[in-house]
Amino acid sequence: MKYRSILLFGAPGAGKGTQGKVLGVIPNFLHCACGDVFRNLRADSPLGRVFIEYSSRGQLVPDATTVKLWRQFIGNSTKIGRFHPEHDTLVLDGIPRNVPQAEILKDTLDVVAVFYLKSADEQSLIQRIQRRAIKENRLDDANLDVIRERLKTYEKETKPLLQFYGSKRVHRINADQSPVKVLSDILRIAAKK
Numbered sequence: 376m377k378y379r380s381i382l383l384f385g386a387p388g389a390g391k392g393t394q395g396k397v398l399g400v401i402p403n404f405l406h407c408a409c410g411d412v413f414r415n416l417r418a419d420s421p422l423g424r425v426f427i428e429y430s431s432r433g434q435l436v437p438d439a440t441t442v443k444l445w446r447q448f449i450g451n452s453t454k455i456g457r458f459h460p461e462h463d464t465l466v467l468d469g470i471p472r473n474v475p476q477a478e479i480l481k482d483t484l485d486v487v488a489v490f491y492l493k494s495a496d497e498q499s500l501i502q503r504i505q506r507r508a509i510k511e512n513r514l515d516d517a518n519l520d521v522i523r524e525r526l527k528t529y530e531k532e533t534k535p536l537l538q539f540y541g542s543k544r545v546h547r548i549n550a551d552q553s554p555v556k557v558l559s560d561i562l563r564i565a566a567k568k
């Protein structure tokens with residue numbers, strides 16, 4: 376059985392987390408932010424150390440490790456009754472994050488829509504990330520070189536996913552609008568899926 380999923384897609388700082396949290400409180404939606412799953416690991420655990428090693432350089436954690444951890448998260452959420460695969464929709468934020476991950480998860484996910492939160496200017500993304508660094512105490516948000524590296528990683532590794540999922544599933548959303556307008560644009564489309 377494949378998991379019915381919608382993807383929140385976009386550069387770091389585009390607002391995926393903000394929207395994901397709101398969408399996640401709608402009955403039958405489960406928000407899964409891959410970065411949060413990583414951040415919830417203990418920093419002194421083997422996997423926690425791998426996460427810090429890559430994320431502090433602005434790089435992606437290797438695919439096999441990422442997918443394994445994600446499957447564990449979904450398995451646990453199912454076991455504790457937070458996720459009911461038969462009638463729930465996953466709101467995926469940050470996974471799949473490159474084409475190889477999408478290939479690995481092809482038989483696991485039924486991606487019904489991709490919401491591409493597109494921001495016109497990089498400078499506003501950087502400002503949002505830097506504001507968040509202080510609020511959420513994120514090491515990878517604080518340093519400008521790491522932020523630039525993450526934006527590069529996004530362009531090079533994540534963006535090709537748009538072609539992978541194709542124009543029928545990808546919906547462009549203007550991420551420079553207020554959060555409530557972004558939400559409204561997403562919901563208008565999600566309600567029809």
Ligand code: ADP
Pocket residue numbers: 386387388409410411413429430431433434435436437441468469470471472476515525
């Ligand atoms: P952002 O999108 O703002 O960069 P995230 O919280 O989604 O932040 O991710 C933070 C870091 O966690 C990434 O830079 C990366 O190192 C790691 N990460 C998150 N999701 C994935 C993934 N699917 N594959 C590999 N690494 C990931």
